[in-house]
Amino acid sequence: MCSDSYNFFWNKRKSCSLLQQKVASMTMPVLENAVETLFSKDFHLLQALNVADLGCAAGPTMFTVISTIKRMMERKCRELNCQTLELQVYLNDLPRNDFNTLFKGLSSKVVGNKCEEVSCYVVGVPGSFHGRLFPCNSLHLVHSCYSVHWLTQAPKGLTSKEGLALNMEKIYISKTSPPVVREAYLSQFHEDFTMFLNSRSQEVVPNGCMVLIRRGRLSSDPSDMESCFTWELLVIAIAELVSQGLIDEDKLDTFNVPSYFPSLEEVKDIVKRNGSFTIDHMEGFELDSPQMRENDKWVRGEKFAKVTRAFTEPIISNQFGHEIIYKLYEKFTHIVVSNLEAKIPKNTSIILVLSKIVG
Secondary structure, three states, X not given: OOHHHHHHXXXXXXXXXXXXXXXXXXXXXXXXXXXXHHHHOOHHHOOEEEEEEEOOOOOOHHHHHHHHHHHHHHHHHHHHOOOOOEEEEEEEEOOOOOHXXXXXXXXXXXXXXXXXXXXXXXXXXXXXXXXXOOOOOOEEEXXXXXXXXXXXOOOOOOEOOXXXXXXXXXXXXXXOOOHHHHHHHHHHHHHHHHHHHHHHHHHEEEEEEEEEEEEOEOOOOOOOHHHHHHHXXXXXXXXXXXXXXXXXXXXXXXXOOOEOOOEHHHHHHHHHHHOOEEEEEEEEEEEOOHHHHOOOHHHHHXXXXXXXXXXXXXXXXXXXXXXXXXXXXXXXXHHHHHHOXXXXXXXXXXXXXXXXXXX
């Protein structure tokens, strides 16, 4: 990778991870409480605590998670005057993730430092977290931040019997989308999140827990702007390139984003139907977009566009081709700036703490 490409890659990573770092910092008390709960259930009698971070990417959030767990383990072992456990961490993401960069970033303070009270050992586990990744009854704690809202695929059933697109000129749920689009997205989310819970129910030990932080919405309406703002502006940019003949119209009409921001009730319903976990804690919270701190609307727009590009470019380039990427996000930046007279909607997140049911 040339130096310019390397710097661009990391600038994207940095801009995309700012919100994740803020969310991770806010939710650290929940993760700390999860570790404390494990110790109250006699998990400190083990030799090692097995932790999986699902959808870890290669950003700094993962280091914060590991450090928090280590610190809590050290504190609890001192309080209980028990033998210090070792920490085994499994870092998971899709095979295309930059695992090399991830492991280069692991300092001696995190991995295998015998001067620390808790020795930490880390391995990479490439693969989709929607399916099985680990042996049965092997995990004590599962963590995931801003990954579980991604679907395994775009929703099924978005074409008519005649093969016509049912969500034309849109790429997500919109105010103008027919009801079948909302139903298809909810159905795909139900299928994928159920698959996720089924897989983890086999891998997590009884009384083990999961801390899941995901994008979501507080509104009952899935077409509300809190979950659709980015996609609504992005499709405008794509449509302009279609009008210029740079993108085939059929590619736009057949493209639907493989992501879903559920409501709290939708999440709760699937967990209860699955029956493998109890809900220990669930809440939704809103955060202002970090870009709104910028006074200059062009700076705000450019930063928002960088964040959007960081997490949308892979699926966009796969559908429309690499050659249109620069023009598309340049156009998107101008569209964002023109819309920044109004405030960027707040980011809504859901934090979910689940315990594996015994028996």
